[in-house]
Amino acid sequence: MVIDVAVIAFAQMPNVRAETVRNEVEMLMPVIADVRAKAGLTQADIGFTCSGSTDYLSGQAFSFVSTLDGVAPWPPIQESHVEMDGAWALYEAWVKLQLGDVETALVYCYGKSAPGPLHEVLSRQLDPYHVAPLWPDAISLAALQARMLIEAGKATEADFAEVASRSRRNALTNPNAQLAWDTAAADLLAEPCLVDPLRRSDCPPITDGACAVILASGDRARALRQRPAWIRGIDHRIEPMALGLRDLTVSLSTRTAAERAGVGNAPVDVAELHAPFAPQELILRESLGLADHANVNPSGGPLAANPVMVAGLTRIGEVAQRIMDGTATRGVAHATSGPCLQQNLVAVLEGED
Amino acid sequence: MAEIQIPAVLEGKELVRSVRTPARMEFLYTAGVATTRFLTGISEGKILGERAPGGKVYVPSRGADPQLGVPTTEPVELPHVGTLVSFCVVNVAFYGQGMEIPYTSGLILLDGSDLPLMHLIQECPVDDVRIGMRVEAVWVEAHELAPNLESIRYFRPNGEPDVVVTQPGAGVTW
Amino acid sequence: MPKELVAVVGVGQTKHQATRGDVSMAGLVREAATRALADAEMTWSDIDAVVVGKAPDFFEGVMMPELYLADALGATGKPLFRVHTAGSVGGSTAIVAAQLVQAGIHQRVLTVAFEKQSESEAMWALSMPIPFQPPLHAGAGGYFAPHIRSYMARSNAPDHIGILVALKDRLNALKNPYAHLHEPDISFDSIKDSMMLWDPIRYAETCPSSDGACAMVLASEAVADRSTKPVAWVKGTAMRSEPTMSADRDPVLPRGGSDCAADVYQQAGITDPRRQVDCVEMYVPFSWFEPMWLENLHFAPSGEGWKYVEDGVTGLDGDLPVNMSGGVLSSNPIGASGMLRFAEVALQVRGMAGDHQVPDARTAVGHAYGGGSQFFSMWVVGADKP
Structure with missing residues (x-):
C-alpha cells in the first residue's frame, strides 16, 4: 500500500449483559465522544465515517439509521454502513483513506445481543432453504466444530479449559470485561458439559456493547498521536457456509488473510483473536502461525465479552491500544463472522520506534 | 452455464416451488x-x-x-396545539389499520418545537385540510392514558386562523 | 498519490418481476452475476473480490444473507464485503467496489446487489410494531407524500407533473426487456384515473415491489484497456448522509443530495450539469421525485424542475433524458434499485443500452437515495478515458 494508515484512538463502553436503560444511540454517544476526545478531533475534522451493525440483533429494519444522529452528521457527512462486524467497517474506512481524499475516519459499531434470543437470531444466518428451518443454535454448531477437533486428535477438552481459564484470568485486568475470574482449568473441566463437548466456560457470554476507532493517514496520524498503531497489513477472506464443504478443524480463510497481511514477516508481541468459543482459539492460533504464542487475548477476548458486531473491531482496538501506549510493538488482530469461523479478517499493527 | 438435468428418478414429479419457514422471535x-x-x-x-x-x-x-x-x-x-406543515390523504386501508377511509396523515409542528411529528388529522373533511391549518390534540379519556402516542387519538382544527408555514431549515416561505 | 482508474467492464441484471419463484436467492444473484461476467468476458476465477449490497435483511428473512451466498457468488477464498446504507445501498455498494480498484487493492471486483422481496413480507419488515415509536398510519408512501405536497406548494407545480413522469418512465420500460412493469396500454388518463393512494400520490405514480438483482464487474485500467468492448470509466463517486431527526434539514431538497452532487461533479470536471451531462438515472420511487431531484442535483434551478418535465426535457428524446430504463417506477428490487441506476448509465456510455439507448451518450450520472431522503450515493461515468 502506498498511504500508511494508523489507528490513533480507541474507545469502548464497558461490556454488560444487558443495557436496559439506554437505547442504541444513547449507548453510542459517550463512546463516540470519548474516541473523538482521545484523538483531539470533532466530527467536522473527520473525513469519513463508517459503522457496522445488524438489524437482526435490534429486531428492527434500518436500525442503523437512527444511531447516525449520535455522530452529529450535520452538515451532511461522507458516511457508509456495513451489515458486518465493525472490523469490516474499519476495512472500508482503510480503503477510503488509501484514496487520499480524506485523512481521518471515524469507525464505530454497536450490538445489543440481549433484546432477542441470540442463539436463535444467529440461526437466521444459515442457508434459508436447507438449514435455517432446523433452527440449529450457535452453541451446537460450535460444539460440532469442537467435536471434529477432538476426533482429529488436534485438541482435547482440557485444552479448551486452558483457553477458558486463561481468558477469564486475563480479563481480571480489563475494566471493560464482562466475565473475569480466576478458576483453574482442572476445575472447569470438572463441570458438566453444556452441549457436549462444550462446557459453559468454553462459551462466550451474551453481551451488549459498542466501540469506536479513529483512523488517520500519514503525517496527520503522526501529528495527532505520538505513537500511532500503523496498519501494516489487512486482509479478509470467506469460505462456503455449508459446514460439510470445509474442514472445520482448520481456518483456511484465516490462513490466507494472515499471509496477505504479513503476520509471519516479523515477531508478534500480542494477538487478539475473535474466537467466541474456546476451541476456536486453538484453530485460529494454528492458522495464524501463533500456535504456542504466549500473549493471546490479554484483554480476555470474546470469552470475557462478546458483543456481536463489535467483538471484532474490539480486537483491533485492544491491539492498537497496546501499541499506542507502548506496551507492544507489533500485534495481530483478528475478526470473524458467520458460523464456525466462516469469514475472517486479519490485521497487523505496528508502532514506530 | 450448462443446463441442469433433472435426474430420471425425479422425472414426472411435481417441482418444489418454495418452502415455508415461519420464524418467530421475541425482542x-x-x-x-x-x-x-x-x-x-x-x-x-x-x-x-x-x-x-x-x-x-x-x-x-x-x-x-x-x-x-x-x-x-x-x-x-x-402546548397541545400546533400547525399542520404538510399532509397526505390516505385512501387505502394499510396493514393493520382500522381507519375509516379516506383519512389524513399530517406533519404537525407543535408550538415551541422545531421538528414536526406525524399524526392523524380528524374532525375535518379531507378536502378542507390545508397547509398552515392550526390544530389541537384530542386525547383519549384520562383513564385510558398509556405510554404511547396513541394516547393522542388525533389532531383537529382548533379554529384559529391559518398561518404561513416556513420550511424548517431551508428558510423558504410559501 | 493519484487514484488508479476504474471502469465498468461488465453489466448484468435479472428479469425483474413481482415474484421470481423460479430461482432461489442464490439463483437470482447468479443470474445477474453470470451475465455481468459474460459481458466482461470473464469467468468466476478472474474475480479478486465480491462486494454485495442489499436493503434490510428482514426483506428476505435471512440475517446477513451474503454469508450463505458466498459460494454461489464464487467468493470462496476471496474477500466478500456487505454494504447496507438503506435505499442508497445499490449505489454505495458499487462505490465501495470501485474504491477497491481505485486504491490499487484489486484488479477485478464483482459487485452484486439484490432484493427478493417475495421471500418475506416487506410490509412486515418495514412496519414491525415497535411499541414506543410513533404509529405510522400510512406506510412508506405516507411518509413521503407530505414532502411531495410541500414541493408542490413551494414550486407551484401543477398536479399533472407526476402523471407525466410516470407515463414517461413506464413507456421507457417498454423498451427495457428486464423491466418489471410492461404496460403497453398505459396512458396519461389511465394514470390519472388510477387510485389516489396517498393524495397527492396515485397508485400508478408509485414503484412496484420486485424481485431482482444487478451486477457489475469493475476493473483496473490495465484490465479495462484489454476489453474488446467499450467500457464505462468512473469519473467521480460521492456519498453523503444527514440526520434522521434534525430541525435543520429540508426533506424536500436535502442538503446531503445537493452536496453529494456538487462533490461528484467537481471530481468529474462538470461545471454545468444541465449541458455537460447526456443522461441521468435517478432514484424516483414516486413520480414527483423526478422534478425534486432535478433541482436537488443542480440540473434545474430551484422551483423549476417540474418545468423540465412538462417541456419534455427528460424524455428519451429530450435533451436531458432521465430514467431511460424505466427507472425505479418500473422495477424496484429495493437493494438493487440503486445499482440498477449506476449500471444503466454505464450501459449508456458504453452504447449498449439497446432500445433505450440515448444517441452518443458520453457522460452520464447515476443517483440513489435512501432513508427519509437522507442517504445519497452518486457516480459519473464517461465513455472517454480520464
Whole structure:
C-alpha cells in the first residue's frame, strides 16, 4: 500500500449483559465522544465515517439509521454502513483513506445481543432453504466444530479449559470485561458439559456493547498521536457456509488473510483473536502461525465479552491500544463472522520506534 | 452455464416451488432515556419535548442532538396545539389499520418545537385540510392514558386562523 | 498519490418481476452475476473480490444473507464485503467496489446487489410494531407524500407533473426487456384515473415491489484497456448522509443530495450539469421525485424542475433524458434499485443500452437515495478515458 494508515484512538463502553436503560444511540454517544476526545478531533475534522451493525440483533429494519444522529452528521457527512462486524467497517474506512481524499475516519459499531434470543437470531444466518428451518443454535454448531477437533486428535477438552481459564484470568485486568475470574482449568473441566463437548466456560457470554476507532493517514496520524498503531497489513477472506464443504478443524480463510497481511514477516508481541468459543482459539492460533504464542487475548477476548458486531473491531482496538501506549510493538488482530469461523479478517499493527 | 438435468428418478414429479419457514422471535426493546421521559409525560397527559444543547426542541426526542451528537437532556413541556406543515390523504386501508377511509396523515409542528411529528388529522373533511391549518390534540379519556402516542387519538382544527408555514431549515416561505 | 482508474467492464441484471419463484436467492444473484461476467468476458476465477449490497435483511428473512451466498457468488477464498446504507445501498455498494480498484487493492471486483422481496413480507419488515415509536398510519408512501405536497406548494407545480413522469418512465420500460412493469396500454388518463393512494400520490405514480438483482464487474485500467468492448470509466463517486431527526434539514431538497452532487461533479470536471451531462438515472420511487431531484442535483434551478418535465426535457428524446430504463417506477428490487441506476448509465456510455439507448451518450450520472431522503450515493461515468 502506498498511504500508511494508523489507528490513533480507541474507545469502548464497558461490556454488560444487558443495557436496559439506554437505547442504541444513547449507548453510542459517550463512546463516540470519548474516541473523538482521545484523538483531539470533532466530527467536522473527520473525513469519513463508517459503522457496522445488524438489524437482526435490534429486531428492527434500518436500525442503523437512527444511531447516525449520535455522530452529529450535520452538515451532511461522507458516511457508509456495513451489515458486518465493525472490523469490516474499519476495512472500508482503510480503503477510503488509501484514496487520499480524506485523512481521518471515524469507525464505530454497536450490538445489543440481549433484546432477542441470540442463539436463535444467529440461526437466521444459515442457508434459508436447507438449514435455517432446523433452527440449529450457535452453541451446537460450535460444539460440532469442537467435536471434529477432538476426533482429529488436534485438541482435547482440557485444552479448551486452558483457553477458558486463561481468558477469564486475563480479563481480571480489563475494566471493560464482562466475565473475569480466576478458576483453574482442572476445575472447569470438572463441570458438566453444556452441549457436549462444550462446557459453559468454553462459551462466550451474551453481551451488549459498542466501540469506536479513529483512523488517520500519514503525517496527520503522526501529528495527532505520538505513537500511532500503523496498519501494516489487512486482509479478509470467506469460505462456503455449508459446514460439510470445509474442514472445520482448520481456518483456511484465516490462513490466507494472515499471509496477505504479513503476520509471519516479523515477531508478534500480542494477538487478539475473535474466537467466541474456546476451541476456536486453538484453530485460529494454528492458522495464524501463533500456535504456542504466549500473549493471546490479554484483554480476555470474546470469552470475557462478546458483543456481536463489535467483538471484532474490539480486537483491533485492544491491539492498537497496546501499541499506542507502548506496551507492544507489533500485534495481530483478528475478526470473524458467520458460523464456525466462516469469514475472517486479519490485521497487523505496528508502532514506530 | 450448462443446463441442469433433472435426474430420471425425479422425472414426472411435481417441482418444489418454495418452502415455508415461519420464524418467530421475541425482542425486548429498550425505549431509552429520552423516550422514557416522553412516554411518561404522555401517560400523564403532557407532551414533553427536549431542548437539545444546540437549541432546537425535539418531540419526541430519541435522545440525540443531531447537531452536536450529545444527549438531549432538558425537558420542555409543549402546548397541545400546533400547525399542520404538510399532509397526505390516505385512501387505502394499510396493514393493520382500522381507519375509516379516506383519512389524513399530517406533519404537525407543535408550538415551541422545531421538528414536526406525524399524526392523524380528524374532525375535518379531507378536502378542507390545508397547509398552515392550526390544530389541537384530542386525547383519549384520562383513564385510558398509556405510554404511547396513541394516547393522542388525533389532531383537529382548533379554529384559529391559518398561518404561513416556513420550511424548517431551508428558510423558504410559501 | 493519484487514484488508479476504474471502469465498468461488465453489466448484468435479472428479469425483474413481482415474484421470481423460479430461482432461489442464490439463483437470482447468479443470474445477474453470470451475465455481468459474460459481458466482461470473464469467468468466476478472474474475480479478486465480491462486494454485495442489499436493503434490510428482514426483506428476505435471512440475517446477513451474503454469508450463505458466498459460494454461489464464487467468493470462496476471496474477500466478500456487505454494504447496507438503506435505499442508497445499490449505489454505495458499487462505490465501495470501485474504491477497491481505485486504491490499487484489486484488479477485478464483482459487485452484486439484490432484493427478493417475495421471500418475506416487506410490509412486515418495514412496519414491525415497535411499541414506543410513533404509529405510522400510512406506510412508506405516507411518509413521503407530505414532502411531495410541500414541493408542490413551494414550486407551484401543477398536479399533472407526476402523471407525466410516470407515463414517461413506464413507456421507457417498454423498451427495457428486464423491466418489471410492461404496460403497453398505459396512458396519461389511465394514470390519472388510477387510485389516489396517498393524495397527492396515485397508485400508478408509485414503484412496484420486485424481485431482482444487478451486477457489475469493475476493473483496473490495465484490465479495462484489454476489453474488446467499450467500457464505462468512473469519473467521480460521492456519498453523503444527514440526520434522521434534525430541525435543520429540508426533506424536500436535502442538503446531503445537493452536496453529494456538487462533490461528484467537481471530481468529474462538470461545471454545468444541465449541458455537460447526456443522461441521468435517478432514484424516483414516486413520480414527483423526478422534478425534486432535478433541482436537488443542480440540473434545474430551484422551483423549476417540474418545468423540465412538462417541456419534455427528460424524455428519451429530450435533451436531458432521465430514467431511460424505466427507472425505479418500473422495477424496484429495493437493494438493487440503486445499482440498477449506476449500471444503466454505464450501459449508456458504453452504447449498449439497446432500445433505450440515448444517441452518443458520453457522460452520464447515476443517483440513489435512501432513508427519509437522507442517504445519497452518486457516480459519473464517461465513455472517454480520464
